[in-house]
């Protein structure tokens with residue numbers, strides 16, 4: 252492994268490395284999205300790629316999410332491997348028809364004749380005072396749909412390794428980044444280090460309670476774990492990393508050992524990721540649970556602009572601490 | 585005294601004051617942002633004041649107006665209280681929308697300003713719906729919906745052109761063409777740069793005017809609203825303009841070249857209009873100085889008011905989600921994190 256691999260790399264640059272390496276490796280890979288070429292992308296993930304690979308492989312689109320996402324799906328049917336950048340998850344809503352009615356259906360509906368090897372990447376999440384239309388977490392929308400694969404990396408290493416896997420995968424992959432993680436630094440793998448889908452990872456081992464969190468919430472959970480450790484409570488923090496496929500074995504194995512589970516999810520509480528995971532865990536671990544599964548979610552409201560309201564709406568480490576304490580029967584929530 | 589585009593002297597003074605208020609208000613807002621009192625995105629329309637004020641000055645007070653996230657000027661031109669607008673930008677309880685919307689989502693329904701929206705192209709069908717309601721109720725209101733050059737590429741905008749043409753709805757599609765959508769120039773995003781010509785395909789009368797000239801804008805929008813009100817037909821007006829600042833406060837604006845920016849600054853809509861006012865003896869230099877001082881005080885007062893306004897109580901986080909709220913016990917403790 253090169254010495255470079257040991258150097259901490261920002262999440263955005265880890266994504267950039269994955270894109271650069273895959274563009275270099277496979278001539279069928281091309282990128283498209285708004286402001287990704289001349290402007291380097293709204294979050295600078297595609298920085299330098301236009302200069303290196305040219306305008307035929309790094310394509311600026313008009314502001315037409317439905318149109319260019321659908322176009323990329325068509326190109327994928329012809330065997331190309333488009334990587335679409337949607338500026339933020341809030342704008343993918345315009346392309347949902349193409350993703351749900353076309354990308355997710357084509358392989359099945361036509362009896363396996365055509366696959367759609369597309370990656371649609373975009374950041375989600377709140378916390379930047381962008382108000383109701385720009386702060387959403389819609390992971391659950393995609394995780395709901397058979398035919399899609401859904402990936403939510405929380406570290407630079409995962410961002411790189413999972414994106415490379417996504418690009419080489421033959422199915423439509425929804426790759427959800429987080430606006431709050433682009434600057435986060437950490438080690439990354441080399442050009443051949445792919446991270447397979449469907450493998451959860453233990454971010455911190457513990458025995459008293461399992462805390463399941465993904466994307467930015469992993470870091471919120473880890474902060475809470477520190478605080479709880481100072482009170483003598485050791486939680487096990489597990490990051491599922493992908494929701495389709497889901498590594499239920501690792502999640503359920505941990506919950507069976509600890510007898511307690513708290514799910515931290517930046518999405519809304521109703522019918523979402525935390526609700527889906529809780530159902531899986533009740534079905535897999537009912538007899539091992541010592542308390543009902545706890546959940547920490549974004550408040551069940553559109554995101555407000557005012558900073559104090561937004562902070563109150565988003566899951567905070569203190570909320571996770573309180574939920575764990577309540578779950579294991581110590582302290583009040 | 586009556587002058588160009590049918591503007592009376594009093595109208596012209598009002599228009600000048602409105603443009604100057606918007607300019608100074610936004611400059612103040614940028615200071616508030618730099619001081620960390622405004623968060624999120626702050627999109628300034630500095631340079632676009634003629635387009636905004638010319639449009640609003642040609643509308644009847646009850647004509648509904650919809651806009652994008654670059655809408656401080658629309659709110660102010662419509663007569664929204666500068667204190668409440670600034671307080672909204674600071675996320676305070678005294679804000680126009682109670683601190684929920686912020687800079688991108690101002691609304692003053694009482695003044696028929698139906699809001700600023702953050703999804704590019706997403707407000708255009710709302711403008712069409714307001715026109716639909718006007719025709720349905722036979723109110724003879726005209727709906728004006730303003731959107732950017734970038735937004736014209738969204739499919740939903742084409743859908744709206746078609747419906748407006750099909751059903752003869754009293755709507756004015758107002759394309760504020762500042763020649764960029766974030767870092768992408770018009771020519772890089774649009775197959776045909778005369779954006780108004782898209783309406784030809786739908787039988788909608790459409791034309792382009794100089795968006796840096798407030799009287800030209802007023803004249804064009806007056807004609808467009810007349811066609812809608814008297815003949816019941818849609819129109820499209822493209823205003824060619826320029827924003828002096830980057831896309832938002834966080835855009836370092838490195839894509840556009842300095843020479844181009846300078847060229848447009850020489851056509852500053854406020855300075856140009858000031859010359860017209862002096863030349864046509866609508867205002868004296870002293871009148872203008874006095875008006876500027878008065879506006880200055882309004883802006884300072886708005887900022888002071890906003891800064892000293894209380895935060896929104898966190899207990900009100902879940903208010904207003906519904907017009908008819910329900911008490912859903914199933915949510916249990918999940919409502920708050």
Ligand SMILES: Cc1ncc(C[n+]2csc(CCOP(=O)(O)OP(=O)(O)O)c2C)c(N)n1
Pocket residue numbers: 285314316338342345652654702703704705731732733734735736762764765766831
């Ligand atoms: C559907 C959608 N896609 C992308 C964005 C991100 N975005 C915000 S403003 C903007 C540029 C819009 O340009 P234009 O319509 O010309 O308006 P301007 O900002 O110039 O006033 C983009 C791409 C968005 N808000 N909504």
Ligand SMILES: [Mg+2]
Pocket residue numbers: 732733734760761762763764765766
């Ligand atoms: Mg524009």
